[in-house]
Amino acid sequence: MDEGENYTYKDRITYQFSELYTSRNQSFDLKIAIKLKGEETVFSVPFTVPEQIKPSEVYAIYKEVDIKGQKFRVEKVMISPLRLGVKISIDPDNTMKILQFEDMRLEDEKGEVWGSIRNGTTAFGGEDGKYTFFLQSNYFSQPEKLYLRINKVQTLKVEEAFAEVNTETGGWLNQPKDQKIQLLQSNKHHAEFIMKNSGDEEFPFFFIGSAIDANGEEVETPMTGKFREEEATHWNLNFDRTDYVNPLRLELFAYPNYLEGDMKIELK
The missing domain is CATH 2.60.40 (Immunoglobulin-like)
Incomplete structure (x- = not known):
């Protein structure tokens, strides 16, 4: 960013409870922390669910x-x-x-x-x-x-609905036969995938769901990212720990087939 310039970013957050919310307290605070140049700023947005909600x-x-x-x-x-x-x-x-x-x-x-x-x-x-x-x-x-x-x-x-990768060697051990998505680079902290774009229509999904290591233990991916260039779409995964055992089995959440x-x- 250029010093002295003002920037505006817009995003949308959709939060859904995984289980039915039964508390009588219908008031919430949405808190968002933003870190810029090492300094954290916290925004708090209060709201209340209306008492009279039309039935489904x-x-x-x-x-x-x-x-x-x-x-x-x-x-x-x-x-x-x-x-x-x-x-x-x-x-x-x-x-x-x-x-x-x-x-x-x-x-x-x-x-x-x-x-x-x-x-x-x-x-x-x-x-x-x-x-x-x-x-x-x-x-x-x-x-x-x-x-x-x-x-x-x-x-x-x-048999093709998961990707099995070795993040230390960058090796693919299993993937869909058409190989539309490729592993660009990886280490035990991070993996980046790439897919060539076909036409103007964007593939809107993050294609990977859960990650399981060779011992059957889940490896969480707390930070993910996706960006589109003119010729290709990139996906980034950051793993929450590095003591997992390769290869990782990545269940495919979405795929352009x-x-x-x-x-x-x-x-x-």
């Missing part, structure tokens, strides 16, 4: 869906003033691992998008093959008809 609309569906041989069941859709949740269970016998439902959306009777994913998928679950995916809600608009649409899912063969179909379920 719940649509029970329980419909089996098959996209190119990969099956899942749409169980229910929950529409609240803040967000839209779609609960899905994935068939454990699938030959491919479904990573993301990238174009999941709700459409009205005119075919216009009523609710959709923004900036990648946000979801809870996964341990038992059940997920709840969250979309942006348009709760206060009341169309006559609503349809849940899914036309494209990210998938990989089960797609199956296309045409799923349309009427909600109302």
Whole structure:
């Protein structure tokens, strides 16, 4: 930064409780610490959840869906003033691992998008093959008809759905066959990955989920980063410790490999 210049940065934070919040205290303080040139400044933003919150609309569906041989069941859709949740269970016998439902959306009777994913998928679950995916809600608009649409899912063969890397040697021991993402450089503190861009459309996901070392112990990645250049996209991982045992197994959270179909379920 140039001395004497003023800079403005904008970002958006979405915080979601992993479990139902049951406390009677509906007031919160959002605290953010920013460090600049070694000096830390803390901002505190107080807010209170309104007492009168409109109830969610719940649509029970329980419909089996098959996209190119990969099956899942749409169980229910929950529409609240803040967000839209779609609960899905994935068939454990699938030959491919479904990573993301990238174009999941709700459409009205005119075919216009009523609710959709923004900036990648946000979801809870996964341990038992059940997920709840969250979309942006348009709760206060009341169309006559609503349809849940899914036309494209990210998938990989089960045996390719993780990357196994040695951060000390920079070696790949397992990765998707097409090798779209490459390990650029690594050590026990840090790893950087790169993928060549195809067209103008940006891949909005951070593609790695959990990291497990050779002893089966989790290695947390408290700092991650992503930036896009004209020709390539870069991802950075910083590991919270260096006493782990290589190789690391990196579960893939997202990957640009797609199956296309045409799923349309009427909600109302």
